[in-house]
Amino acid sequence: MSSSARQILHDVFGYADFRGAQQSIVEHVAAGGDALVLMPTGGGKSLCYQIPALLRSGIGLVVSPLIALMQDQVDALKQLGVRAAFLNSSLDAEAARAITGQLHRGELDMLYVAPERLLMPNFLALLEQVQDGPGLALFAIDEAHCVSQWGHDFRPEYRALTVLHERFPDVPRIALTATADAPTRAEIVERLALEDARQFVSSFDRPNIRYRVTQKANARSQLEAFLEAEHPDDAGIVYCLSRKRVEETAEWLKARGWDALPYHAGLDTATRNANQRRFLREEGVIMVATVAFGMGIDKPNVRFVAHLDLPKSMEGYYQETGRAGRDGLPADAWMAYGLGDVVSMRQMLDSGEAPEERKRVERQKLDALLGFCESTACRHQTILRYFGEEHPGDCGQCDNCLEPVDTWDATQAAQMALSCVYRTGQRFGVVHLIDVLLGKTTPKIEQFRHQALSTYGIGQSLNQAQWSSVFRQLVAAGLLESDMQAYGGLKLTETARPVLKGEREVWLRRDAEPARRKTSKAERASRAKEAFAGAQDDPLWQALKARRLELAKEQGVPPYVIFHDSTLLEILNRRPGSLAEMGQISGVGQAKLARYGDAFLQALEEAEG
CATH class of the missing domain: 1.10.150.80 (HRDC domain)
Structure with a gap:
């Protein structure tokens, strides 16, 4: 089987060798096994289902939420001689009937379909007819993290995809995503009934991406300086939080001579599709966008992803920056970060209509991203640690490795913070812990009698903002972790023990202090x-x-x-x-x-x- 897979890899796709776990995944699925594949953007996920679909008899069905991009994916496969088509709401009735006929007659190797279309009773009945005729080779569920209610790309329809296993138990399924922390991974397994599937988890590291976080001063001017210095003629994506900011930034860049286009959900479909098409098909176009843009983007030569506003989570940041450098060549992930971002993001979370449980999880995800911004450690290490993976050493190319930041010996402060977490029972959030350290009197402190603790009031040498930074950096450094199953609580990790015992020093990023001397x-x-x-x-x-x-x-x-x-x-x-x-x-x-x-x-x- 592997020789046939390798032959298709070479003959159809033009590659001499598989990368990473690709061959193992292809062989497992081609043999009829279910699989959950976690592989970073640009790691070659599509080959993991395309080759088995061509190896197995029947038609490979690819479930994708990306209607606007199916055309490009199908066009690319047709260029390779693969008989591919898509079926979604963008087609008129006559075109849809033609593709349905091809499906019936077994004239397709692969069909891309949106989850909404797949779940229609008449389409499921059609698939049963195909199963009895040409056959179904496999089901590929792309962007599988859309099943997670905690994720920023949640699609309710994804939760109903268990129907595939129920009605077609003998057809292998492969679920794929580039972004999934441990809770999301568990939710994918549960919601898609993949308990018996083999999991293939590739490294989340993107060594070709240089991560940089800069203190926000004048964000647009900083962005232009970055573009002029390093990407004067390159294609890239600039992410903004609001539609208004997208429009204003795109207009500003255009007025400054850059080929910039806006993209957000408020634009009409024709404009969105036209702008996306220009970005995908032309060189040197800058897309200024909200997070509505990007999932599934296949453009390989995106040389930079810039954030003018803080993303909502580490998952969001990782996924968005992962759209740069898909060709493996050097690329930049640049972000301007300021206190205002924290204010606006927390406002959005608190004022939203989501249940309190979801808000709590999203706050913890945001705190992890803040810790990343403030960390003095290698950016690659911090990202990988968040996803439960260790990095062998400093990357030597992120901002913290290239230009180490000013730090301070925070060992004593860290011991106070860790001790406070321990003595309060490892179940309280940062606000309460800081209140204890500062010696504040609140109903909650009195309720739990925390004013009697040895850590009560011992942290008055630092203010609330400094303690907030200390706690976020301790989380980022892996000394504390947020328990998403416990109500807002921080708990110690094993790596905290040597700090508490005085066997390890802790150095943290120094926040800029206002000048105290008299100035002219x-x-x-x-x-x-x-x-x-x-x-x-x-x-x-x-x-x-x-x-x-x-x-x-x-x-x-x-x-x-x-x-x-x-x-x-x-x-x-x-x-x-x-x-x-x-x-x-x-x-x-x-x-x-x-x-x-x-x-x-x-x-x-x-x-x-």
Whole structure:
């Protein structure tokens, strides 16, 4: 069998050798076995079902959620001489009937179908007729992570695909995905009834991708500097969080001379398809998009993926950056990250309509990504650790390996944090743990009598933001882990033991501290200008401006009459937590403090979640 597989690999697809686990997967499925395949984007997943479909008698059915991309996949197979077709809602009735006829007559090697179409009773009845006639070679379930309710690509229809096993028990199934942490993997197995399937898990490492996270100042200017320096003529993807930001960024890049196109779910289908087609078919096109764009993109020479906003999770970040460098050649994953991203993402999570359990899981996934952003460790190591895989050593090409960041000896702080986690029972979240370390008195602390613990109040040398950073970095370093089955709790890992026993030092990324010495008027003006440039992209800045505009409309006055921009900027930078602290802001006199103080404190509280 392997010689036949190798012959198809060479003759049809033009490759001399299989890569990684490809041959084992092909042989297993071709022999009739079920398989779950986890393989990074660009690792050659499609060959794992295409070759067995050609080896086995009958027609290979590929279930894919990507209607807009089926045409390109089928066109590519036709170029190879493979008899392939797709059946989805984009076809008119006559074209669909023609393909159904080919299916009946056994004139196809492979058929791509959307899950919605496959689940229709008349289509399942058609498949039973095909099974009794030409036969069914296999079922390939692509993008299998869509079955997970916790994932960002959840498709309810995927959960009904167990019908394939129920109605066609003798047809082998192969489920494939490029992104699945342990809980998602378990959910795929459960929801698709793949308990007896053999699992093939390839390394998640993408050694050709250089990961870089930069502190956000003026994100668009930083993006353009990155493009000019390293990708002046390359195709790439720029991800933004909102549709509005996509439109604005695409227009800005176009005005600056870049061949940029927008893509988001709010555009009409014709525009989306036309822009996607241009990106796939032309060189040097930059797609500015929300996460609505990208799953299943086969363009091999995407040389960079840039994030102007923080993704929602490590899975999302890994999947999105994995669209770069699918050809194995060097590519960049560049991200501008700032506190405003944290604020906006947490706002989105908290204000969403998802059940509290799902919100909790998504918060933990976001925290893992924040830990990645703040980590001083090799980026490749941090990503792989999240997916339960170890990296042999520093990659030598991410930002942290190439330009090590300023760090501080956080051994004592780490011991305090780890001890606090242990002594409170390894079941509490970061907010409560920080309250214990800072010696705060809250109903929850009193309820659990945590003020009697030896760790109560021992962490007052650091503030809340610094402790938040410490905890996120300890999670990123693998000393603490979030238990998604427990309510928001952090627990120790085995690697925490040597730290607690004083046998291992912990060094963490140093957060930039505000200058404490007196500065000249010129220096203050210069720094204010730089801070203001960075503030434009901060959601909290936008929230403060919105509140000012709201108050100004109520008063019938220009916004600057309420507060000048310089005052808002100082509020943004200093984050006052009380009227007394607000009163120390330049431009806030007693009358304005009494009149507007509470309104702006409320805006800060709402924006920071």
